Protein backbone atom coordinates (compact mmCIF):
# COMPACT_ATOMS: atom_id res chain seq x y z
CA UNK A 475 0.00 0.00 0.00
CA UNK A 476 1.39 3.42 -0.86
CA UNK A 477 1.68 5.96 1.92
CA UNK A 478 0.46 9.05 0.11
CA UNK A 479 0.17 11.94 2.53
CA UNK A 480 -2.69 14.40 2.57
CA UNK A 481 -0.26 17.17 1.83
CA UNK A 482 0.49 15.74 -1.59
CA UNK A 483 -1.42 17.37 -4.44
CA UNK A 484 -4.31 15.48 -5.99
CA UNK A 485 -3.12 13.83 -9.21
CA UNK A 486 -4.64 15.41 -12.29
CA UNK A 487 -6.39 13.25 -14.85
CA UNK A 488 -5.86 13.81 -18.53
CA UNK A 489 -9.10 15.18 -19.99
CA UNK A 490 -8.27 16.66 -23.44
CA UNK A 491 -9.90 13.95 -25.53
CA UNK A 492 -12.83 13.50 -23.20
CA UNK A 493 -13.51 17.25 -23.15
CA UNK A 494 -13.51 17.28 -26.94
CA UNK A 495 -15.74 14.21 -27.00
CA UNK A 496 -18.10 15.83 -24.54
CA UNK A 497 -18.46 18.84 -26.83
CA UNK A 498 -18.96 16.58 -29.83
CA UNK A 499 -21.36 14.16 -28.12
CA UNK A 500 -23.42 16.97 -26.60
CA UNK A 501 -24.29 18.20 -30.07
CA UNK A 502 -26.05 14.87 -30.73
CA UNK A 503 -26.85 13.05 -27.47
CA UNK A 504 -28.70 14.93 -24.69
CA UNK A 505 -26.11 15.52 -21.98
CA UNK A 506 -23.54 13.88 -24.26
CA UNK A 507 -24.60 10.39 -23.13
CA UNK A 508 -27.24 7.70 -23.61
CA UNK A 509 -28.34 7.73 -19.98
CA UNK A 510 -28.97 10.54 -17.48
CA UNK A 511 -26.96 8.57 -14.95
CA UNK A 512 -23.78 8.91 -17.01
CA UNK A 513 -24.20 12.60 -17.70
CA UNK A 514 -21.64 14.20 -15.40
CA UNK A 515 -21.34 17.49 -17.26
CA UNK A 516 -17.77 18.49 -18.04
CA UNK A 517 -16.60 15.46 -16.02
CA UNK A 518 -18.45 12.95 -18.21
CA UNK A 519 -16.26 9.90 -18.74
CA UNK A 520 -15.80 8.48 -22.22
CA UNK A 521 -14.55 4.94 -22.05
CA UNK A 522 -12.03 3.29 -24.31
CA UNK A 523 -11.89 -0.25 -22.98
CA UNK A 524 -12.00 -2.53 -19.97
CA UNK A 525 -10.21 -5.69 -18.99
CA UNK A 526 -10.85 -7.69 -15.86
CA UNK A 527 -11.44 -5.25 -13.01
CA UNK A 528 -9.81 -2.33 -14.84
CA UNK A 529 -11.14 0.34 -17.18
CA UNK A 530 -9.42 2.96 -19.36
CA UNK A 531 -10.90 6.21 -20.63
CA UNK A 532 -10.10 7.66 -24.06
CA UNK A 533 -7.39 9.87 -22.56
CA UNK A 534 -5.58 6.75 -21.41
CA UNK A 535 -6.32 7.19 -17.69
CA UNK A 536 -6.43 3.83 -15.96
CA UNK A 537 -8.80 2.97 -13.13
CA UNK A 538 -9.77 0.08 -10.92
CA UNK A 539 -13.42 -0.13 -11.88
CA UNK A 540 -15.77 -0.21 -8.87
CA UNK A 541 -18.84 0.64 -10.92
CA UNK A 542 -18.61 -2.44 -13.15
CA UNK A 543 -21.32 -0.99 -15.37
CA UNK A 544 -23.64 -0.50 -12.34
CA UNK A 545 -23.18 -4.10 -11.37
CA UNK A 546 -23.55 -6.46 -14.30
CA UNK A 547 -19.90 -7.25 -14.85
CA UNK A 548 -19.58 -9.90 -12.17
CA UNK A 549 -16.63 -11.83 -13.61
CA UNK A 550 -14.66 -8.99 -15.18
CA UNK A 551 -14.58 -7.00 -18.40
CA UNK A 552 -13.80 -9.01 -21.52
CA UNK A 553 -13.99 -12.37 -19.79
CA UNK A 554 -12.77 -14.81 -22.47
CA UNK A 555 -14.89 -17.71 -21.19
CA UNK A 556 -18.04 -15.72 -21.84
CA UNK A 557 -16.93 -13.71 -24.86
CA UNK A 558 -15.62 -16.74 -26.74
CA UNK A 559 -18.86 -18.62 -26.18
CA UNK A 560 -21.00 -15.64 -27.20
CA UNK A 561 -18.89 -15.12 -30.31
CA UNK A 562 -19.18 -18.74 -31.26
CA UNK A 563 -22.96 -18.76 -30.81
CA UNK A 564 -23.61 -15.40 -32.48
CA UNK A 565 -22.07 -16.64 -35.71
CA UNK A 566 -25.20 -18.79 -35.98
CA UNK A 567 -27.27 -15.60 -36.23
CA UNK A 568 -28.50 -13.36 -33.46
CA UNK A 569 -32.13 -12.42 -33.99
CA UNK A 570 -34.85 -14.63 -35.39
CA UNK A 571 -37.85 -13.91 -33.21
CA UNK A 572 -37.80 -17.65 -32.87
CA UNK A 573 -36.62 -19.55 -29.82
CA UNK A 574 -33.12 -21.02 -29.58
CA UNK A 575 -31.76 -23.70 -27.30
CA UNK A 576 -29.53 -21.07 -25.68
CA UNK A 577 -32.62 -19.35 -24.26
CA UNK A 578 -34.06 -22.57 -22.92
CA UNK A 579 -30.73 -23.60 -21.39
CA UNK A 580 -30.23 -20.13 -19.85
CA UNK A 581 -33.68 -20.12 -18.26
CA UNK A 582 -33.19 -23.70 -17.03
CA UNK A 583 -30.10 -22.41 -15.25
CA UNK A 584 -32.07 -19.54 -13.69
CA UNK A 585 -34.48 -22.15 -12.34
CA UNK A 586 -31.72 -24.45 -11.19
CA UNK A 587 -30.03 -21.67 -9.21
CA UNK A 588 -33.37 -20.34 -7.90
CA UNK A 589 -35.26 -23.58 -7.24
CA UNK A 590 -38.43 -21.81 -6.09
CA UNK A 591 -38.90 -20.36 -9.61
CA UNK A 592 -41.39 -22.37 -11.66
CA UNK A 593 -41.42 -20.45 -14.92
CA UNK A 594 -39.25 -17.65 -16.23
CA UNK A 595 -38.92 -15.56 -19.37
CA UNK A 596 -36.13 -13.44 -20.79
CA UNK A 597 -36.27 -9.70 -21.36
CA UNK A 598 -33.53 -7.36 -22.52
CA UNK A 599 -33.30 -5.05 -19.51
CA UNK A 600 -34.11 -4.91 -15.83
CA UNK A 601 -36.61 -2.16 -16.63
CA UNK A 602 -38.61 -4.52 -18.80
CA UNK A 603 -38.34 -7.29 -16.23
CA UNK A 604 -39.87 -5.17 -13.43
CA UNK A 605 -42.51 -3.77 -15.75
CA UNK A 606 -43.64 -7.25 -16.77
CA UNK A 607 -43.47 -8.64 -13.24
CA UNK A 608 -45.76 -5.82 -12.08
CA UNK A 609 -48.19 -6.51 -14.90
CA UNK A 610 -48.24 -10.23 -14.17
CA UNK A 611 -48.92 -9.47 -10.52
CA UNK A 612 -51.80 -7.18 -11.43
CA UNK A 613 -53.24 -9.74 -13.84
CA UNK A 614 -52.95 -12.64 -11.39
CA UNK A 615 -54.52 -10.80 -8.45
CA UNK A 616 -56.98 -8.68 -10.40
CA UNK A 617 -55.81 -5.70 -8.33
CA UNK A 618 -54.27 -2.47 -9.59
CA UNK A 619 -51.89 -0.96 -7.08
CA UNK A 620 -48.23 -1.73 -6.45
CA UNK A 621 -46.32 -0.81 -3.31
CA UNK A 622 -42.68 0.18 -3.62
CA UNK A 623 -40.21 1.54 -1.11
CA UNK A 624 -38.84 5.05 -1.06
CA UNK A 625 -35.30 5.17 -2.38
CA UNK A 626 -35.64 1.99 -4.42
CA UNK A 627 -34.98 1.99 -8.13
CA UNK A 628 -36.71 -0.47 -10.41
CA UNK A 629 -35.79 0.97 -13.80
CA UNK A 630 -37.08 3.73 -16.02
CA UNK A 631 -40.68 2.80 -16.86
CA UNK A 632 -43.48 5.01 -15.58
CA UNK A 633 -44.54 2.64 -12.80
CA UNK A 634 -41.01 2.48 -11.42
CA UNK A 635 -40.03 6.14 -11.35
CA UNK A 636 -41.91 6.98 -8.18
CA UNK A 637 -40.21 8.19 -4.97
CA UNK A 638 -36.82 7.02 -6.15
CA UNK A 639 -34.01 9.25 -5.04
CA UNK A 640 -34.60 12.91 -4.33
CA UNK A 641 -31.84 14.85 -2.62
CA UNK A 642 -34.34 16.67 -0.47
CA UNK A 643 -36.27 14.31 1.78
CA UNK A 644 -39.07 16.89 2.16
CA UNK A 645 -40.01 16.06 -1.45
CA UNK A 646 -41.08 12.59 -0.25
CA UNK A 647 -43.82 14.10 1.88
CA UNK A 648 -44.91 13.37 5.40
CA UNK A 649 -43.21 10.30 6.90
CA UNK A 650 -46.56 8.77 7.89
CA UNK A 651 -48.24 9.65 4.63
CA UNK A 652 -45.62 9.85 1.86
CA UNK A 653 -46.45 11.27 -1.56
CA UNK A 654 -45.95 9.40 -4.85
CA UNK A 655 -43.14 11.58 -6.12
CA UNK A 656 -42.62 11.27 -9.87
CA UNK A 657 -38.97 11.42 -10.93
CA UNK A 658 -39.07 13.92 -13.73
CA UNK A 659 -41.86 15.04 -15.98
CA UNK A 660 -43.91 12.98 -18.41
CA UNK A 661 -45.25 10.41 -15.97
CA UNK A 662 -49.05 10.51 -16.06
CA UNK A 663 -50.60 11.36 -12.72
CA UNK A 664 -53.04 8.46 -13.23
CA UNK A 665 -50.08 6.06 -13.42
CA UNK A 666 -48.35 7.58 -10.41
CA UNK A 667 -51.54 7.10 -8.39
CA UNK A 668 -51.27 3.34 -8.81
CA UNK A 669 -47.90 3.24 -7.06
CA UNK A 670 -47.86 3.57 -3.29
CA UNK A 671 -44.55 4.54 -1.69
CA UNK A 672 -43.71 2.80 1.58
CA UNK A 673 -40.85 3.06 4.05
CA UNK A 674 -38.24 0.32 4.07
CA UNK A 675 -37.78 -1.61 7.31
CA UNK A 676 -41.06 -0.24 8.64
CA UNK A 677 -43.40 -3.19 9.05
CA UNK A 678 -45.94 -1.20 11.06
CA UNK A 679 -46.26 1.22 8.17
CA UNK A 680 -46.93 -1.70 5.84
CA UNK A 681 -49.52 -3.23 8.10
CA UNK A 682 -51.43 0.05 8.35
CA UNK A 683 -51.21 0.44 4.57
CA UNK A 684 -52.42 -3.10 3.90
CA UNK A 685 -55.28 -2.73 6.38
CA UNK A 686 -56.34 0.46 4.64
CA UNK A 687 -55.85 -0.43 0.97
CA UNK A 688 -54.85 -4.09 0.86
CA UNK A 689 -57.78 -5.12 -1.30
CA UNK A 690 -56.48 -2.91 -4.12
CA UNK A 691 -52.83 -3.91 -3.79
CA UNK A 692 -51.53 -6.49 -6.25
CA UNK A 693 -47.93 -6.64 -5.11
CA UNK A 694 -45.12 -5.13 -3.20
CA UNK A 695 -41.86 -4.86 -5.12
CA UNK A 696 -38.68 -4.71 -3.09
CA UNK A 697 -34.98 -4.52 -3.73
CA UNK A 698 -33.92 -6.94 -0.98
CA UNK A 699 -31.35 -4.35 0.10
CA UNK A 700 -31.68 -0.71 -0.97
CA UNK A 701 -29.23 -1.22 -3.81
CA UNK A 702 -29.74 2.28 -5.07
CA UNK A 703 -29.39 3.80 -1.61
CA UNK A 704 -25.95 2.50 -0.72
CA UNK A 705 -27.33 -0.99 -0.08
CA UNK A 706 -29.15 -0.13 3.17
CA UNK A 707 -29.84 -3.45 4.85
CA UNK A 708 -33.03 -5.04 6.09
CA UNK A 709 -33.24 -5.18 9.86
CA UNK A 710 -33.31 -8.69 11.30
CA UNK A 711 -36.71 -10.24 10.62
CA UNK A 712 -37.94 -7.53 8.22
CA UNK A 713 -38.13 -9.73 5.15
CA UNK A 714 -39.74 -12.56 7.11
CA UNK A 715 -42.33 -10.19 8.57
CA UNK A 716 -43.03 -8.68 5.15
CA UNK A 717 -43.42 -12.14 3.65
CA UNK A 718 -45.92 -13.11 6.35
CA UNK A 719 -47.84 -9.87 5.97
CA UNK A 720 -48.13 -10.19 2.19
CA UNK A 721 -49.46 -13.72 2.61
CA UNK A 722 -51.98 -12.54 5.18
CA UNK A 723 -53.37 -9.96 2.75
CA UNK A 724 -53.07 -11.99 -0.48
CA UNK A 725 -50.51 -9.53 -1.85
CA UNK A 726 -47.69 -10.83 -4.04
CA UNK A 727 -44.08 -10.29 -3.08
CA UNK A 728 -41.79 -9.35 -5.96
CA UNK A 729 -38.06 -9.50 -5.22
CA UNK A 730 -36.27 -7.15 -7.60
CA UNK A 731 -33.02 -9.08 -7.83
CA UNK A 732 -31.63 -7.02 -10.71
CA UNK A 733 -28.65 -6.04 -8.56
CA UNK A 734 -28.59 -8.84 -6.01
CA UNK A 735 -29.41 -11.85 -8.20
CA UNK A 736 -26.54 -14.30 -8.80
CA UNK A 737 -24.37 -11.96 -6.71
CA UNK A 738 -25.34 -12.28 -3.03
CA UNK A 739 -25.57 -16.02 -3.55
CA UNK A 740 -26.17 -18.32 -6.51
CA UNK A 741 -29.85 -18.05 -5.61
CA UNK A 742 -29.56 -14.29 -5.07
CA UNK A 743 -30.99 -12.40 -2.14
CA UNK A 744 -33.89 -14.84 -1.86
CA UNK A 745 -31.40 -17.56 -0.92
CA UNK A 746 -29.22 -15.20 1.12
CA UNK A 747 -32.11 -13.97 3.27
CA UNK A 748 -33.98 -17.28 3.20
CA UNK A 749 -37.15 -15.84 1.65
CA UNK A 750 -39.38 -17.36 -1.02
CA UNK A 751 -40.96 -14.52 -2.98
CA UNK A 752 -43.78 -14.95 -5.50
CA UNK A 753 -42.06 -13.26 -8.43
CA UNK A 754 -38.53 -12.07 -9.08
CA UNK A 755 -36.67 -10.01 -11.63
CA UNK A 756 -33.10 -10.66 -12.74
CA UNK A 757 -30.63 -8.86 -14.99
CA UNK A 758 -27.11 -7.49 -14.47
CA UNK A 759 -24.94 -10.31 -13.10
CA UNK A 760 -26.63 -12.96 -15.23
CA UNK A 761 -25.01 -11.55 -18.39
CA UNK A 762 -21.59 -10.22 -17.26
CA UNK A 763 -22.49 -7.05 -19.15
CA UNK A 764 -24.41 -8.53 -22.06
CA UNK A 765 -28.04 -7.34 -22.04
CA UNK A 766 -29.64 -10.39 -20.43
CA UNK A 767 -32.59 -10.07 -18.08
CA UNK A 768 -35.55 -12.14 -16.94
CA UNK A 769 -38.66 -12.23 -14.81
CA UNK A 770 -40.04 -15.36 -13.26
CA UNK A 771 -41.95 -16.79 -10.39
CA UNK A 772 -44.21 -19.41 -9.02
CA UNK A 773 -45.68 -21.64 -11.69
CA UNK A 774 -49.27 -20.76 -10.85
CA UNK A 775 -48.65 -17.02 -11.10
CA UNK A 776 -46.61 -17.22 -14.28
CA UNK A 777 -49.40 -19.32 -15.83
CA UNK A 778 -51.15 -16.05 -16.79
CA UNK A 779 -48.62 -16.19 -19.64
CA UNK A 780 -48.98 -16.66 -22.53
CA UNK A 781 -52.79 -16.57 -22.73
CA UNK A 782 -53.90 -13.79 -20.45
CA UNK A 783 -51.07 -11.26 -20.29
CA UNK A 784 -49.07 -9.55 -23.00
CA UNK A 785 -45.37 -10.05 -23.02
CA UNK A 786 -43.02 -10.07 -25.97
CA UNK A 787 -40.11 -8.22 -27.47
CA UNK A 788 -38.19 -8.49 -30.71
CA UNK A 789 -34.96 -8.92 -28.77
CA UNK A 790 -36.31 -10.97 -25.85
CA UNK A 791 -34.05 -14.00 -25.66
CA UNK A 792 -31.78 -12.80 -28.47
CA UNK A 793 -28.81 -15.04 -29.08
CA UNK A 794 -26.16 -12.74 -27.68
CA UNK A 795 -27.93 -12.29 -24.35
CA UNK A 796 -29.05 -15.89 -24.11
CA UNK A 797 -25.61 -17.30 -24.85
CA UNK A 798 -24.03 -14.90 -22.36
CA UNK A 799 -26.50 -15.85 -19.64
CA UNK A 800 -25.99 -19.53 -20.35
CA UNK A 801 -22.23 -19.28 -19.97
CA UNK A 802 -22.20 -16.84 -17.02
CA UNK A 803 -24.70 -18.88 -15.03
CA UNK A 804 -22.73 -22.06 -15.73
CA UNK A 805 -19.57 -20.37 -14.47
CA UNK A 806 -21.32 -19.08 -11.35
CA UNK A 807 -22.76 -22.55 -10.72
CA UNK A 808 -19.62 -24.59 -11.40
CA UNK A 809 -16.76 -22.45 -10.08
CA UNK A 810 -15.99 -20.63 -6.85
CA UNK A 811 -16.26 -17.23 -8.58
CA UNK A 812 -18.85 -15.97 -6.10
CA UNK A 813 -16.80 -17.07 -3.09
CA UNK A 814 -13.80 -15.24 -4.59
CA UNK A 815 -15.87 -12.10 -5.12
CA UNK A 816 -17.22 -12.17 -1.58
CA UNK A 817 -13.74 -12.71 -0.14
CA UNK A 818 -12.33 -9.83 -2.19
CA UNK A 819 -15.11 -7.54 -0.98
CA UNK A 820 -14.31 -8.49 2.61
CA UNK A 821 -10.62 -7.69 2.02
CA UNK A 822 -11.50 -4.24 0.72
CA UNK A 823 -13.84 -3.70 3.66
CA UNK A 824 -11.09 -4.71 6.11
CA UNK A 825 -8.69 -2.21 4.53
CA UNK A 826 -11.26 0.60 4.58
CA UNK A 827 -12.21 -0.29 8.15
CA UNK A 828 -8.55 -0.02 9.24
CA UNK A 829 -8.25 3.41 7.65
CA UNK A 830 -11.44 4.71 9.25
CA UNK A 831 -10.78 3.15 12.66
CA UNK A 832 -7.37 4.82 12.71
CA UNK A 833 -9.12 8.17 12.23
CA UNK A 834 -11.76 7.31 14.85
CA UNK A 835 -14.52 8.06 12.36
CA UNK A 836 -18.09 6.82 12.77
CA UNK A 837 -19.15 4.69 9.82
CA UNK A 838 -21.15 1.65 8.76
CA UNK A 839 -20.82 -0.69 5.86
CA UNK A 840 -24.04 -1.27 3.99
CA UNK A 841 -24.94 -4.01 1.52
CA UNK A 842 -23.02 -7.20 1.02
CA UNK A 843 -19.28 -7.75 0.46
CA UNK A 844 -19.96 -8.18 -3.26
CA UNK A 845 -21.83 -4.87 -3.43
CA UNK A 846 -21.34 -2.46 -0.58
CA UNK A 847 -20.96 1.10 0.44
CA UNK A 848 -19.68 2.99 3.43
CA UNK A 849 -21.92 5.46 5.20
CA UNK A 850 -20.41 8.06 7.52
CA UNK A 851 -22.87 8.03 10.37
CA UNK A 852 -23.22 7.05 14.03
CA UNK A 853 -26.73 5.78 13.45
CA UNK A 854 -27.28 2.75 11.20
CA UNK A 855 -29.42 3.84 8.25
CA UNK A 856 -32.58 1.77 7.92
CA UNK A 857 -34.47 3.60 5.17
CA UNK A 858 -33.84 6.03 2.33
CA UNK A 859 -34.69 9.10 4.42
CA UNK A 860 -31.75 8.26 6.71
CA UNK A 861 -29.28 8.78 3.87
CA UNK A 862 -29.79 12.53 4.26
CA UNK A 863 -28.41 12.31 7.82
CA UNK A 864 -25.17 10.68 6.71
CA UNK A 865 -22.08 12.67 5.82
CA UNK A 866 -22.53 12.06 2.10
CA UNK A 867 -20.69 15.26 1.20
CA UNK A 868 -17.56 13.63 2.63
CA UNK A 869 -18.25 10.44 0.69
CA UNK A 870 -18.72 12.37 -2.57
CA UNK A 871 -15.42 14.20 -2.04
CA UNK A 872 -13.66 10.88 -1.41
CA UNK A 873 -15.18 9.47 -4.59
CA UNK A 874 -13.84 12.40 -6.62
CA UNK A 875 -10.42 11.91 -5.00
CA UNK A 876 -10.40 8.18 -5.71
CA UNK A 877 -11.28 8.86 -9.31
CA UNK A 878 -8.27 11.19 -9.58
CA UNK A 879 -6.12 8.48 -7.99
CA UNK A 880 -7.08 5.77 -10.48
CA UNK A 881 -10.03 4.09 -8.79
CA UNK A 882 -13.53 4.64 -10.09
CA UNK A 883 -16.47 4.34 -7.73
CA UNK A 884 -19.73 6.04 -8.71
CA UNK A 885 -19.40 9.69 -7.71
CA UNK A 886 -22.68 9.50 -5.79
CA UNK A 887 -22.77 7.92 -2.36
CA UNK A 888 -26.03 6.11 -3.15
CA UNK A 889 -24.41 3.72 -5.61
CA UNK A 890 -22.47 0.83 -4.03
CA UNK A 891 -19.03 -0.42 -4.98
CA UNK A 892 -19.29 -3.53 -7.09
CA UNK A 893 -16.79 -6.37 -6.83
CA UNK A 894 -16.03 -8.72 -9.69
CA UNK A 895 -14.04 -11.94 -9.79
CA UNK A 896 -11.11 -10.27 -11.55
CA UNK A 897 -10.66 -7.79 -8.67
CA UNK A 898 -9.11 -10.63 -6.67
CA UNK A 899 -5.91 -10.52 -8.71
CA UNK A 900 -2.78 -8.36 -8.51
CA UNK A 901 -2.68 -5.34 -6.22
CA UNK A 902 -6.27 -4.25 -6.88
CA UNK A 903 -7.37 -4.38 -3.26
CA UNK A 904 -4.36 -2.34 -2.11
CA UNK A 905 -4.94 0.22 -4.86
CA UNK A 906 -8.53 0.69 -3.76
CA UNK A 907 -7.67 1.02 -0.09
CA UNK A 908 -4.73 3.38 -0.62
CA UNK A 909 -6.78 5.60 -2.97
CA UNK A 910 -9.53 5.66 -0.36
CA UNK A 911 -7.08 6.59 2.38
CA UNK A 912 -5.39 9.38 0.45
CA UNK A 913 -8.74 10.76 -0.73
CA UNK A 914 -10.19 10.68 2.78
CA UNK A 915 -7.17 12.47 4.22
CA UNK A 916 -7.29 15.10 1.51
CA UNK A 917 -11.03 15.68 2.04
CA UNK A 918 -10.58 15.94 5.81
CA UNK A 919 -7.72 18.40 5.26
CA UNK A 920 -9.88 20.56 3.02
CA UNK A 921 -12.64 20.50 5.60
CA UNK A 922 -10.24 21.41 8.40
CA UNK A 923 -9.13 24.39 6.32
CA UNK A 924 -12.77 25.42 5.81
CA UNK A 925 -12.57 24.82 2.08
CA UNK A 926 -15.51 23.44 0.06
CA UNK A 927 -15.43 19.72 -0.70
CA UNK A 928 -15.36 18.69 -4.35
CA UNK A 929 -18.20 16.69 -5.86
CA UNK A 930 -19.09 15.47 -9.31
CA UNK A 931 -21.82 17.22 -11.30
CA UNK A 932 -25.08 15.61 -10.23
CA UNK A 933 -27.09 15.75 -13.39
CA UNK A 934 -29.23 12.70 -12.76
CA UNK A 935 -30.26 13.72 -9.29
CA UNK A 936 -30.57 17.45 -9.70
CA UNK A 937 -33.64 18.07 -11.84
CA UNK A 938 -35.31 20.99 -10.08
CA UNK A 939 -38.61 20.06 -11.72
CA UNK A 940 -38.64 16.46 -10.53
CA UNK A 941 -40.89 17.33 -7.62
CA UNK A 942 -43.41 19.24 -9.77
Ligand SMILES: Cc1ncc(COP(=O)(O)O)c(C=O)c1O
Pocket residue numbers: 544598599600601602604627628629630697701702730731732733757758767
Ligand atom coordinates in the same frame (compact mmCIF):
# COMPACT_ATOMS: atom_id res chain seq x y z
C1 LIG B 1 -32.83 -2.96 -8.60
C2 LIG B 1 -32.92 -2.53 -10.03
N1 LIG B 1 -34.02 -2.83 -10.72
C3 LIG B 1 -34.13 -2.50 -12.02
C4 LIG B 1 -33.12 -1.83 -12.68
C5 LIG B 1 -33.26 -1.48 -14.12
O1 LIG B 1 -32.42 -2.28 -14.88
P1 LIG B 1 -31.95 -1.81 -16.33
O2 LIG B 1 -31.01 -0.67 -16.13
O3 LIG B 1 -31.32 -3.03 -16.93
O4 LIG B 1 -33.18 -1.39 -17.08
C6 LIG B 1 -31.96 -1.51 -11.98
C7 LIG B 1 -30.83 -0.81 -12.63
O5 LIG B 1 -29.93 -0.33 -12.03
C8 LIG B 1 -31.86 -1.87 -10.61
O6 LIG B 1 -30.77 -1.57 -9.90
